[in-house]
Amino acid sequence: MKNVRTVAVFGVLIVLALALGLFTRTDAPDSPVPTVENTGPQGARALYLYLREGGKAVDTRLTPLEGLASTTRTVVLAAPQGRPVTEDEVQELERFVRGGGTLVYLSTREMGKHQPALEEWLALESGVLLPASGRGLDSSLTDVGGSTVDVWLPVGPLHGLSHLRVSQDRGLRMVHDDAVPVAGLGGAVAVWRRAMDSGEVYVLAGADLAENRRLEMLDNLRFWDALAARGPLSFDEYHHEPAPPPPFARGIWVFVAQVLAVGLLYTVSRGTRFGAPRPLRVERHRSALEYVRSMGWLMRRAKVEKELLPELDQALRQQMQERLGIPLALSDADAARLLEQDGGIPASSYLEAKADLERTQAQPSVTPADYARVARGYAHLERALAGRDAA
Structure with missing residues (x-):
């Protein structure tokens, strides 16, 4: 009787724990990674579908940035944080740009943490905070935490644009003599341009221009239209994925094999014998043809x-x-x-x-x-x- 009462008490406690777990369960937060598969506010799915359904040549790259196709005109790196861009990939990007390609790098907010090789090549540093500005927004649009920046130098894909909508965060500094600030507000720069032989590099502070939540604001979408009009555009998705964990050392596998061998030996030596095996009972089942005939009749x-x-x-x-x-x-x-x-x-x-x-x-x-x-x-x-x- 005492055991039955104990089991009942524990059963009630388990049911209560399950009920509380189901009651307090919440939905997973939106992903902040700006990939073309992310449909959340900070994703870039809307931009990818807009360009593809608009007839533009757009694709995603799931391999390292080595051996870029000669037909590719623009490569977009949207604040990748999963894998760092290697030195070899930086050299390939430089060859691609000097050969007439366009690189659009949407920089991460944390300098020196995720892409040190890329930031060293582009000579990037954190800038000052962008001031708040709601110029140009309709009364029906709300963008808390956003800022409107001016296009100072309408060159390349910024030709004919006047205002861009970005996040009210830190701007960028590009420490190159030939780097030119092309968009910003006050003393904060949001977009830099650097010409390299017959190609060019555009560096943006953050992935705001590609995000789903700000894509249709002001001239953001026209910027991407101008880039896609140049030719095939490729979104880098490889560096959004985290690098695979390192393989186990051989010593760990040997240790695991030894533990399994010892466990198997213990099981065989201490296992309970159930006597000699009985002969298998032969059962006759209906043939597959009978099932097919029955199904055909039905x-x-x-x-x-x-x-x-x-x-x-x-x-x-x-x-x-x-x-x-x-x-x-x-x-x-x-x-x-x-x-x-x-x-x-x-x-x-x-x-x-x-x-x-x-x-x-x-x-x-x-x-x-x-x-x-x-x-x-x-x-x-x-x-x-x-x-x-x-x-």
Whole structure:
């Protein structure tokens, strides 16, 4: 009786602990990393999708900055903090810029902590704080903690721009004789430009111009439009990922193997014997062919509902949005055009499948053969979209 009472008390305590844990659980905070996959306020997903859906040549780089393609015109490093840029990568960036490329470095706020090699090459130092300014914002827009900076020298992608919206944080200093401050406010500089042979480097204080929360403010978006108009633009995502941990030393693996061997020996020596093994009981199960016949009989008796047909198209459009970023609200013609442009699947394949679906749905009744024909067409499109079949 005493044991039952003890178990009951502990059970009640465990239930209360679980209830309190579920009640106090909160959602994870938004990620501050400005990657093209981050949809939070400080991410750059909106910028990437805007450029790609606008027909611009834009991609992401998941490998080190070595051997940059000659077709790439602009490389964007958006405040990377996961991995440091190495000396070899700095030399490759310098070769790329001097060969006519454009480097846009959105600097981290903490100097000398995350990118020492890159900051040494660019000779970057922390500047003074930007003063608060709300000039140019509509009354409907609120940007607490932001500041409006002026474009002092409208060169390159800043041509025709007048104001940029950034965070009210520290500016930058670029200690190079040929470095020119091109945007800022008061004595604080937010954007620097340095020409190097036939290329140029733009250094911005923080990743504010690429963030989702400030992308549409003032002339921020026009800055990226001008950069993308120059040619293929590549976002560096490799240096946002943390470096893999170092491999275990051989001595640690030897120690682990010894512990496992000793544990296995102890288990074998102290394990309980359950007697000689009994012969296995042979059980006869139904054959797979009987199951197939039963399933076929059920499908012959089943009736196909018309409501199943729109589900085929809805499932395909959902995959088109997840894999290629084609919005569900687009018309069939526009979606087919983007499917051919981004996925390499002829637009006629999707339009013919959709027309067959609509004709079948307009019939008084849908036979299993009709449904199988339509489903087969959509299945081919799904396989082609996944890269497992030709369109």
